Amino acid sequence: xxxxxxxxxxxxxxxEEMLRDxxxxxxxxxxxxxxxxxxxxRGLMEEFGQSRVRDTPISEQALAAMAVTASMTGTxxxxxxxxxxxxxxxxxxxINQASIYEYLWKDVSMPFVLRTQGGGGAGAGAQHSKSLDxxxxxxxGIKVVAPVTPADAKGxxxxxxxxxxxxxxxxxxxxxxxxDDVPDGDDVLVEIxxxxxxxxxxxxxxFATSRMVLESQKAAELLEKDGISAEVIDLRSLxxxxxxxxxxxxxxxxxxxxxxxxxxxxxxxxxxxxxxMEQCFDDLDAPVARxxxxxxxxxxxxxxxxxxxxxxxxxxxxxxxxxx
Amino acid sequence: xxxxxxxxxxxxxxxxxxxxRTLEERLGELHKAGKTRGPIHRCDGxxxxxxxxxxxxxxxxxxxxxxxxxxxxxxxxxxVEGVTAEILGxxxxxxxxxAGHMLIGDPSKGMIGGNAxxxxxxxxxxGMALSIQVRGGSEVAMCFFGDGAAQTGICHESMNMxxxxxxxxxxxxxxxxxxxxxxxxxxxxxxxxxxxxxxxxIPSEIVDGNDVVAVYRAVSAAVERARxxxxxxxxxxxxxxxxxxxxxxxxxxxxxxxxxAWKERDPIRISxxxxxxxxxxxxxxxxxxxxxxxxxxxVEDALAAPLPTFSVFQQTSPYAKAV
Numbered sequence: 001x002x003x004x005x006x007x008x009x010x011x012x013x014x015x016e017e018m019l020r021d022x023x024x025x026x027x028x029x030x031x032x033x034x035x036x037x038x039x040x041x042r043g044l045m046e047e048f049g050q051s052r053v054r055d056t057p058i059s060e061q062a063l064a065a066m067a068v069t070a071s072m073t074g075t076x077x078x079x080x081x082x083x084x085x086x087x088x089x090x091x092x093x094x095i096n097q098a099s100i101y102e103y104l105w106k107d108v109s110m111p112f113v114l115r116t117q118g119g120g121g122a123g124a125g126a127q128h129s130k131s132l133d134x135x136x137x138x139x140x141g142i143k144v145v146a147p148v149t150p151a152d153a154k155g156x157x158x159x160x161x162x163x164x165x166x167x168x169x170x171x172x173x174x175x176x177x178x179x180d181d182v183p184d185g186d187d188v189l190v191e192i193x194x195x196x197x198x199x200x201x202x203x204x205x206x207f208a209t210s211r212m213v214l215e216s217q218k219a220a221e222l223l224e225k226d227g228i229s230a231e232v233i234d235l236r237s238l239x240x241x242x243x244x245x246x247x248x249x250x251x252x253x254x255x256x257x258x259x260x261x262x263x264x265x266x267x268x269x270x271x272x273x274x275x276x277m278e279q280c281f282d283d284l285d286a287p288v289a290r291x292x293x294x295x296x297x298x299x300x301x302x303x304x305x306x307x308x309x310x311x312x313x314x315x316x317x318x319x320x321x322x323x324x
Numbered sequence: 325x326x327x328x329x330x331x332x333x334x335x336x337x338x339x340x341x342x343x344x345r346t347l348e349e350r351l352g353e354l355h356k357a358g359k360t361r362g363p364i365h366r367c368d369g370x371x372x373x374x375x376x377x378x379x380x381x382x383x384x385x386x387x388x389x390x391x392x393x394x395x396x397x398x399x400x401x402x403x404v405e406g407v408t409a410e411i412l413g414x415x416x417x418x419x420x421x422x423a424g425h426m427l428i429g430d431p432s433k434g435m436i437g438g439n440a441x442x443x444x445x446x447x448x449x450x451g452m453a454l455s456i457q458v459r460g461g462s463e464v465a466m467c468f469f470g471d472g473a474a475q476t477g478i479c480h481e482s483m484n485m486x487x488x489x490x491x492x493x494x495x496x497x498x499x500x501x502x503x504x505x506x507x508x509x510x511x512x513x514x515x516x517x518x519x520x521x522x523x524x525x526i527p528s529e530i531v532d533g534n535d536v537v538a539v540y541r542a543v544s545a546a547v548e549r550a551r552x553x554x555x556x557x558x559x560x561x562x563x564x565x566x567x568x569x570x571x572x573x574x575x576x577x578x579x580x581x582x583x584x585a586w587k588e589r590d591p592i593r594i595s596x597x598x599x600x601x602x603x604x605x606x607x608x609x610x611x612x613x614x615x616x617x618x619x620x621x622x623v624e625d626a627l628a629a630p631l632p633t634f635s636v637f638q639q640t641s642p643y644a645k646a647v
Contacts, residue, residue, distance in 0.1 A: 057481070057484055057485060061477065062446075062447040062485060063481075065447035065448060068448070069449070069451030069455070070451040070458070072431070072436060072452075073452045073455040075459060077455075096444065097448070099640070102637075102640050103422060103640055103641070104419050104427055105430075105436070140640060140643070
């Protein structure tokens with residue numbers, strides 16, 4: 001085990017995979033000499049050269065389309081889209097291109113990774129704070145993962161690069177400085193499609209994504225003081241969803257609260273609630289509760305932004321209402 | 325002249341153009357008879373571009389196509405029986421009926437692939453060229469796109485990166501004068517769209533898109549340039565879409581005098597006249613009859629072939645349920 005920051009863990013994953021496989025290459029805005037605005041690619045251009053670590057023009061739409069076809073023709077591109085808010089520009093590549101080819105043509109694979117970061121809390125305003133998980137998780141044929149810990153950041157990114165299918169890799173701007181243990185070794189992978197039980201509990205299951213896992217952990221601590229035992233599950237993989245871990249947890253606690261930083265209407269939390277309702281109806285003691293961003297832009301000023309973001313207090317309240 | 329096709333190559337291009345033209349005509353008839361599904365985008369009059377621009381490529385080279393791709397498919401070496409069967413939605417089609425006429429792909433032939441989002445073929449080829457460059461390969465990627473697609477933002481983004489990184493690719497701008505029903509003069513302030521190459525340090529050339537030999541010469545020089553690592557080229561092939569946008573187009577927006585003038589310059593006629601002296605009429609008649617028979621047989625076989633049965637493709641759709 002080595003303690004490192006989330007951003008360093010990602011850097012290490014990229015470096016190790018580039019050393020292991022010469023067809024892995026990185027491209028994106030400011031990722032070369034500058035090392036990326038979140039410093040994830042620091043030092044890699046110096047080590048691997050400008051062919052494999054490319055600074056690009058500000059052309060998200062073409063970059064994403066190029067990642068799709070570069071991956072079909074012998075390379076494993078990792079594209080960085082600076083903010084998830086720019087993801088609408090890449091949706092044609094995901095929806096109309098990447099998601100159809102393997103079904104239509106069968107003998108193709110598309111091993112590309114699209115890394116981006118989202119989420120609020122940094123005062124970045126309405127065009128730099130969104131979580132658009134639902135938009136990408138909606139698309140058949142695309143995998144979507146969202147690691148919270150440095151260990152998962154590294155293990156999931158390595159798995160994503162080695163995957164034969166497109167993976168959208170969602171980071172969070174407030175996680176990059178998080179420091180924690182990361183297992184040593186080049187081949188420590190985290191399997192895509194497996195959730196992680198963060199805390200054991202008996203009364204309620206809280207299913208959370210990305211940074212909301214940390215808020216859910218804090219909520220569990222608050223609830224413990226009221227004598228409520230909450231089980232926190234980090235989904236890690238939004239698609240495919242580890243439905244087995246979800247159903248087992250509900251069979252144990254009989255109550256569910258889902259937490260996602262995206263919008264509420266037609267959002268990831270809505271999908272998760274509906275899936276739970278379909279598969280666990282007989283095990284549930286109460287309707288599934290959702291904690292999400294309200295259906296509105298993320299405001300700038302601190303008290304306004306804090307008012308809309310889901311947090312531990314809101315999650316704890318949702319649990320209390322569920323258990324009433 | 326350097327980069328000129330041999331007589332054998334010209335005969336093969338001639339044959340392929342007739343295969344495509346016959347296919348288009350049969351598809352028109354099948355559509356009228358209610359035997360096809362959805363819109364079909366015929367490329368009558370544009371055969372010389374797709375056939376001439378692909379004739380010098382190998383299976384290892386990549387091309388990306390548009391929603392009007394039949395000449396590109398045949399040019400890249402796909403068999404007409406697989407193309408016809410795919411268009412008729414049969415199990416025996418290139419994609420087992422899953423793709424239809426706009427989205428045919430055959431990675432083993434470097435045909436990846438048809439694309440029905442206007443403009444999307446352009447970054448697709450740029451991505452392939454990027455992959456070639458990163459791997460240090462010697463293949464070339466080629467995109468076909470029309471004057472309509474030249475107006476999309478993604479065209480500019482792709483050309484910019486291709487010029488910047490000297491990607492091994494060729495832009496084949498199939499200028500057929502129309503974006504659906506709207507004439508190019510209503511879509512762009514410039515007549516020669518290839519002049520935009522100057523803005524991206526990409527050399528360009530305008531060719532007679534109805535002369536298959538002219539297309540071949542210009543494109544093969546561009547292909548060689550790309551293989552030498554000297555970067556991309558834009559070839560603007562001036563041509564004309566003789567039929568409507570698709571089989572459901574009611575027409576009425578193309579000038580009669582333009583149609584007459586362009587039919588005079590039919591690419592197959594130009595090819596015939598240029599080959600007549602070299603090989604004689606009997607040889608041409610033989611090639612033409614064989615090409616027509618091949619297409620007719622492909623239609624007959626496709627109509628007799630089984631329709632596919634549905635199954636969920638779990639590999640990319642783990643949540644899909646059988647209906």
